[in-house]
Amino acid sequence: MDNDFITLPVIPTARTSVFIEPSCIIEQLRIDRSVNCGTIASREFERIIVPNQASVTVGTSLWRPSFYLSDVISPTLMGYKNNTEHLPRRGTAFRHVEGDHIMITRRGLLKGSAAATVAAGIAPMPWLVSPSNAMETIASQSPIGITDDLPNPMEIHSVDGRLKADFFMDASDYSLPSGPAKLRIFNASIPGPTIRMKPGDTLELAFENRMPPNKDAGEDVVTNVPNRFNTTNVHYHGFHVSPRGNSDNVYLQIEPGQSFNYVVKLPVDHPAGNYWYHPHRHGSVSAQVASGAAGMAIIGGTLDEVPEIAAALERVLVLQAPIPGIDGLLESEKPIWPLDAERDFLVNGQYRPKIYIRKGEVQHWRLLNAGDAQFIPLRADGMEMHLIGLDGNPLPKAEETEEFLLAPGNRANLLIKGVKTGTYALRRPAFMQGKASLPEEHLADIIVIAADDPRVGKDVKFGKSIPTGDLPKNEILTDISDDEVTNRRKFVLGVKDVSGFFDDTEFTINGQGFDPRRDDVVAKLGAVEEWTLINTTPFPHPLHIHVNPFQVVSINGEPDERKPWMDTIAVPAAGTVTFRTRFVDFTGRYVMHCHILPHEDTGMMINVNIEV
Amino acid sequence: MRSFAHTASFTAAIMIAWAAFSVIDAKADDAKPDAMPTAASQCLSCHGTNGNPALKDVPILLGQQPLYLENAIRAYQEGRRTGGQALVMHEIVKDLSDADIKAIATWFGGTQ
Structure with missing residues (x-):
C-alpha cells in the first residue's frame, strides 16, 4: 500500500459515502472499487477544498450510480433531496464511512484535524x-x-x-x-x-x-x-x-x-x-x-x-441597469419583471460618464451587457465603429458598423475611432424588444479631443489603425461541418399560465418549466449536435448554454456566413436560431436558459447531462 | 426630486408593462368575443388584435382570403412550409383539428 495514503477499510456495499468535516483540504483522494481482493476500478481526485461552514458529502450512489466523489459538495445541491440528509456535521475529520475503500492522504487528515478546530471558530481560515x-x-x-x-x-x-x-x-x-x-x-x-x-x-x-x-x-x-x-x-x-x-x-x-x-x-x-x-x-x-x-x-x-489591436488603448465597459428595492433591499420580483421598466443605465457603475478619445485614435473596447433583461442596440453616431469579436470570439474580419446588438449576456470587441473633435453620444436608440417598446438611453458622452491634448501622457498608447486582413481564430473553435453532426434536436421556447406562480406565469422549453431533477438532454462526451431553437412568443429570448460555446448556423433560416462562435444568442420573437456545438472535455450536468433572467427564474431553463 | 419622479414613473411603467407583458395577452375579450373561435386566441399575441401585428416580420391575417389562410395553416401543419419562422408556425398549429383550422381561417378572413 502506498505510504502516502491511509486506507480506511470498509464494508463493501453499493453505497459509498464519507463525511469530511469543515475546512479540510484534501490534496488527493482515491477510491478503489473492490470485489473480493481485486480492484476493478480506481478514481483519483486532486485538491478538494472543503467549504469552511459545511461538510462535504462524497459518494458514489447518492443520486446516480456514476456520481464521482467530487460531485457532491455541501452546501446543498439544488433539487437532490438525498443530499440534504448529509448536511453539516462536526467532530473528527471523517465521521462515517461505509461502502468501498476510501484512501485519503495523511496530509489531508492532518489538515482535517486542524480544521475541526477552525470550524469551532478558534482559528482563521487559511485560504x-x-x-x-x-x-x-x-x-x-x-x-x-x-x-x-x-x-x-x-x-x-x-x-x-x-x-x-x-x-x-x-x-x-x-x-x-x-x-x-x-x-x-x-x-x-x-x-x-x-x-x-x-x-x-x-x-x-x-x-x-x-x-x-x-x-x-x-x-x-x-x-x-x-x-x-x-x-x-x-x-x-x-x-x-x-x-x-x-x-x-x-x-x-x-x-x-x-x-x-x-x-x-x-x-x-x-x-x-x-x-x-x-x-x-x-x-x-x-x-x-x-x-x-x-x-x-x-x-x-x-x-x-x-x-493594430495590441497598439490600441483598451477599455472595459460593463453596461448595467441596477434596480433597487422600493424601500431598501429588493425583496420582490415585481420591479424587475416588466421588460420596459424604466432603468438608469450605468457604465462601469457610473451614470452617463465621459469617455475620452483622441482625434484619429482607435481604442479597443470590451463591452458587456450585464443587465438582467433589456437588450442594448448600441450606437455612437459620429464615431467610426468596427466590430472585431462577439462573445469574445473573433469575427472573420473587422466589420464597420453603425449599430450592433448586445442582448443580456452578450459581449463584443469593438474598435472605435475618433474622427472629429467634439462630443458624441454613446446611446441605445429607442427600439422594440419584441412587442415591448423601450426608450432611448443616453449611456455616455464620448469626447473626441485633439491628438496632442496635453492632458494625455506621451507614454499612453495611441492606436491608429484598423486591421484589414483576416482576424486570427481561437484555434480550438474550428467550423463544424454537416458530416460532423451526430444528432439534431429542437427546443420550443414558450410560456404558459400557472395559477399561483409569479404573475401566474411559467416560461417553458419544450412545454415544460425547469426541473432540477430532470435531465432534458443526455448526450455522450464527444457528441456534436445541431440544435434549433423555436420561439413561439412575441418577445426575443437570448439563450445561453454553459460550458460549451456554439457556432451559429442560421437565424430565421437565413445562414450567418460569418459562422460566429457565441455562447448567448437572441432567438427573435416568433423566430428561430440554429446552432451547432461540440460536447468536449467535460462530463456533468449544466444548463441552457434564457438570459432574460426573470424568464430563467420562472422556468425557461433545461438541464444538459453529458456522460462518458 | 429625481428619486420621487423616478419612483412615480417607474410605478406607472410597471402597471403599463404588466398589461403589455401579460403572458397570454391574447385573451378572448381582447378581440371579438362573440365571434372569435377559441383556437384563434393563440394567434393574437403575434398577429395582433387589430390587424396590425406588433412584430414587423409577422403577416397581417385580418381580411385575408379564408381559403388562403386554411391552405397556409395546413402547409405549416404538414411541414410543406418549413425552415426559419415556418418552424414557429408548425409548433403553433400542429395540434389544430380540421374544424379549428376552418374556424380560424373563416374568422380572420371574415374580419375586416
Missing part, C-alpha cells in the same frame, strides 16, 4: 488570506489618464498560472441616479473586479455570502417561482470548464453566512476573449444580477496579438 504571489491587482483607473475620464473597473490578474482571490456578495450601499440604494453586489462594487487570466490558469475564488438571512427562509421553495434572494452562487459565463463540484457548478446553493471555495481550471487551449461572472442560483438570479452583481472576465490571447 481566505490570498498569498501575494497568486494575484496582481490593478486599481480602477482611467486608461487615458484624464481626471474625469471613465475608469476601467479594478482588475485582478493571475500570476504564475494562479488567480487566488477573495470575493463576497453583500447587501452594499450604492448611490444610484435615483438615490441611495442597497444592492446585492460583489465586493461592494459595480461592476465587480475584472478577472484577467490566461488559458491554462486556475482561478481559486474564496467566496463568502455575507447577505442577511432570507426573509422567506421559513417558506417552502416552489421551483420556478422567484425565491430566497439572499441565497447565491457564482457562474463563470462562457468559460469552457468543468460544471462539476467546486468548478462552474450552478446547482450549488450558498446560503447567507456560508462560504465556498471555487477552483476553476481553464484548459490550456481555452479560447481567449471576453467572459464574465455573475450569480446563478435558480430563483434569485434575476434579483441579484438586476442589483448589479456581475463582473468582466478576460482570458488573454488571440485578438490581443493582432498588432
Whole structure:
C-alpha cells in the first residue's frame, strides 16, 4: 500500500459515502472499487477544498450510480433531496464511512484535524488570506489618464498560472441616479473586479455570502417561482470548464453566512476573449444580477496579438441597469419583471460618464451587457465603429458598423475611432424588444479631443489603425461541418399560465418549466449536435448554454456566413436560431436558459447531462 | 426630486408593462368575443388584435382570403412550409383539428 495514503477499510456495499468535516483540504483522494481482493476500478481526485461552514458529502450512489466523489459538495445541491440528509456535521475529520475503500492522504487528515478546530471558530481560515504571489491587482483607473475620464473597473490578474482571490456578495450601499440604494453586489462594487487570466490558469475564488438571512427562509421553495434572494452562487459565463463540484457548478446553493471555495481550471487551449461572472442560483438570479452583481472576465490571447489591436488603448465597459428595492433591499420580483421598466443605465457603475478619445485614435473596447433583461442596440453616431469579436470570439474580419446588438449576456470587441473633435453620444436608440417598446438611453458622452491634448501622457498608447486582413481564430473553435453532426434536436421556447406562480406565469422549453431533477438532454462526451431553437412568443429570448460555446448556423433560416462562435444568442420573437456545438472535455450536468433572467427564474431553463 | 419622479414613473411603467407583458395577452375579450373561435386566441399575441401585428416580420391575417389562410395553416401543419419562422408556425398549429383550422381561417378572413 502506498505510504502516502491511509486506507480506511470498509464494508463493501453499493453505497459509498464519507463525511469530511469543515475546512479540510484534501490534496488527493482515491477510491478503489473492490470485489473480493481485486480492484476493478480506481478514481483519483486532486485538491478538494472543503467549504469552511459545511461538510462535504462524497459518494458514489447518492443520486446516480456514476456520481464521482467530487460531485457532491455541501452546501446543498439544488433539487437532490438525498443530499440534504448529509448536511453539516462536526467532530473528527471523517465521521462515517461505509461502502468501498476510501484512501485519503495523511496530509489531508492532518489538515482535517486542524480544521475541526477552525470550524469551532478558534482559528482563521487559511485560504481566505490570498498569498501575494497568486494575484496582481490593478486599481480602477482611467486608461487615458484624464481626471474625469471613465475608469476601467479594478482588475485582478493571475500570476504564475494562479488567480487566488477573495470575493463576497453583500447587501452594499450604492448611490444610484435615483438615490441611495442597497444592492446585492460583489465586493461592494459595480461592476465587480475584472478577472484577467490566461488559458491554462486556475482561478481559486474564496467566496463568502455575507447577505442577511432570507426573509422567506421559513417558506417552502416552489421551483420556478422567484425565491430566497439572499441565497447565491457564482457562474463563470462562457468559460469552457468543468460544471462539476467546486468548478462552474450552478446547482450549488450558498446560503447567507456560508462560504465556498471555487477552483476553476481553464484548459490550456481555452479560447481567449471576453467572459464574465455573475450569480446563478435558480430563483434569485434575476434579483441579484438586476442589483448589479456581475463582473468582466478576460482570458488573454488571440485578438490581443493582432498588432493594430495590441497598439490600441483598451477599455472595459460593463453596461448595467441596477434596480433597487422600493424601500431598501429588493425583496420582490415585481420591479424587475416588466421588460420596459424604466432603468438608469450605468457604465462601469457610473451614470452617463465621459469617455475620452483622441482625434484619429482607435481604442479597443470590451463591452458587456450585464443587465438582467433589456437588450442594448448600441450606437455612437459620429464615431467610426468596427466590430472585431462577439462573445469574445473573433469575427472573420473587422466589420464597420453603425449599430450592433448586445442582448443580456452578450459581449463584443469593438474598435472605435475618433474622427472629429467634439462630443458624441454613446446611446441605445429607442427600439422594440419584441412587442415591448423601450426608450432611448443616453449611456455616455464620448469626447473626441485633439491628438496632442496635453492632458494625455506621451507614454499612453495611441492606436491608429484598423486591421484589414483576416482576424486570427481561437484555434480550438474550428467550423463544424454537416458530416460532423451526430444528432439534431429542437427546443420550443414558450410560456404558459400557472395559477399561483409569479404573475401566474411559467416560461417553458419544450412545454415544460425547469426541473432540477430532470435531465432534458443526455448526450455522450464527444457528441456534436445541431440544435434549433423555436420561439413561439412575441418577445426575443437570448439563450445561453454553459460550458460549451456554439457556432451559429442560421437565424430565421437565413445562414450567418460569418459562422460566429457565441455562447448567448437572441432567438427573435416568433423566430428561430440554429446552432451547432461540440460536447468536449467535460462530463456533468449544466444548463441552457434564457438570459432574460426573470424568464430563467420562472422556468425557461433545461438541464444538459453529458456522460462518458 | 429625481428619486420621487423616478419612483412615480417607474410605478406607472410597471402597471403599463404588466398589461403589455401579460403572458397570454391574447385573451378572448381582447378581440371579438362573440365571434372569435377559441383556437384563434393563440394567434393574437403575434398577429395582433387589430390587424396590425406588433412584430414587423409577422403577416397581417385580418381580411385575408379564408381559403388562403386554411391552405397556409395546413402547409405549416404538414411541414410543406418549413425552415426559419415556418418552424414557429408548425409548433403553433400542429395540434389544430380540421374544424379549428376552418374556424380560424373563416374568422380572420371574415374580419375586416
